[in-house]
Amino acid sequence: MNSEALNSLNDIDPNYPVPRVYDFLSRPESSAFLDYVFKDPFGCHVFPGDISDYPLASFFEDMDRDIKQAKQIHLWAYIPTCRYRCHFCQYPTVILNPQAASSQEVFRDLVDYNIKEATMWLQKVPSLAQAEVGEFNIFGGTPSLLPEPELRRLMDFYLSHFNFSAATMRFEGEPGTLTKEYLRLLKEQGFTKISFGAQSFDDRIISACGRMHSAEECVETIYNARELGLDWVSVDLIYGMLGQSVDDVKYDMEKTLELELSHVVCTKLHMEEFMKTRTGVSGERQSLWQKKGLININNMTFPGLGKQYQMRELVEQYLSSGYREHPTMYFHQNHQQPEKWKGIITDLDKQYPEVSIGLGGSSKCTRAEAINITGYKKYKEALDEDRLPIEGSRGVSPLQREVNAFKMALSTLIPVDDNVFRQRFEGRSFFDNPIISRTLKTLVDKALVTADGDVVTLTPNGMTLVEAVINTQFVTPEA
Secondary structure (H helix, E strand, O other): OOHHHHHHHOOOOOOOOOOOOHHHHOOHHHHHHHHHHHHOOOOOOOOOOOEOOOOHHHHHHHHHHHHHHOOOEEEEEEEOEEOOOOOOOOOOOEEOOOOOHHHHHHHHHHHHHHHHHHHHHHHHOHHHHOOEEEEEEEEEOOHHHOOHHHHHHHHHHHHHHOEOOOOEEEEEEOOOOOOHHHHHHHHHHOOOEEEEEEEOOOHHHHHHOOOOOOHHHHHHHHHHHHHOOOOEEEEEEEEOOOOOOHHHHHHHHHHHHHHOOOEEEEEEOOOOOHHHHOOOOOOOOOOHHHHHOOOOEOOEOOOOHHHHHHHHHHHHHHHOOOEEEOOOOEEEEOOOOOOHHHHHHHOOOOOOOEEEEOOOOEEEOOOEEEEEOOOHHHHHHHHHOOOOOEEEEEEOOHHHHHHHHHHHHHHOOOOEEHHHHHHHOOOOOHHHOHHHHHHHHHHHHOOOEEEEOOEEEEOHHHHHOHHHHHHHOOOOOOO
8 A cells, every 4th residue: 555645544633533434544455545535636526528539519519409408507607816826726817916907907808708708608509598597606716806897797798698587696706805895796796695715714724825814804704795685605614734733623613603604615625736637627837735745834734634534524523413515525504505506517317517618617518528728828819819718628428428427426425316317318227337337336345335226325434535436436447
């Protein structure tokens, strides 16, 4: 086994129980799982195609066909501006001073290019204009840097060119820029959901990861949103960060319950380069922490795997009674609805198309996917030449469609029902798929899932390790 990975797994806080997954990961036969979680690539919510060099014309045909058949789609716009770069960030960003006069031109350009790209999508995929948008997201970057006139101009375009008749609207920002005035503007524009990254409620941890907001600003943003009637507020927290202890995560969970957060994302720090695996929106540069390596930085160290899984178990312990996890990492209060956009693209009875407009975005349907250019200069050049800024596209073979559908369903943490699967695939059972059936036998033997008749359910260990399950176990016979 990888001795470095095993040493990291043995980094355990003696004041907390040994993590449940320790025994499984420490076994020699689990070396593939241990290697995966130690390298820590992120990819649980990305399900790539298996046909490379897929013609763009075929991709657009596939998207048009699937969008016509879908009840709803997920539509999102990516705004890459940030006022600084976090130490863990690998996303494509345009760093600027939002107060500088020169930045105003950048904001105008970004909106111009976003609108142009969206217009080209509408031309390439005729069914897109009529498709019912289930949820519209403005992601970042820090979209809350957009000046009011540019946000209004962007929204005027989307509301007048897409079918928002049943859409909910979600906006991602940053505590230092989601002021009360900006929140009021968002509500006026029709947004009912707000999301931002706190990463932690401890100023020491926030500062160590390069964020320029305080824990107090996070809390103030939550209360300001509620005061304005924006009760749906999702907060992102990360565990496994520089200088973070198990006690620190315990504090974050106590604060989560104290604040009665409606939605909270608790994700493990991922340091494997996105650009290697090209999972979703990714940039072209390593993060600062990647450049320096997971070592002692400013007399602070990164917690090992053992502590990270102790942190994960604390999250489960604190949130188990009042929250439900769906999909993995995304928690919602029991009386609240889960993340709508995640359900649209991953729930087995849906898995509808997703269209992403902006730098580095990834768009997909059941048959194909395409990923946008990640460099801002090349992105602009493509649009200036009247080309969609797509870097590459892949197709999905019929066999792989079934595998991807099953893996997506696992990621939701909902038991996978073969009856629902048969409805999706014209009567075909997932037991008929050689890749799925062979993998299920292995996962049952490893006690990562249980199979009871037509229903497959992740065990507690399977839920914790679902990313590794999805990305290491479903291998084609040729590979």
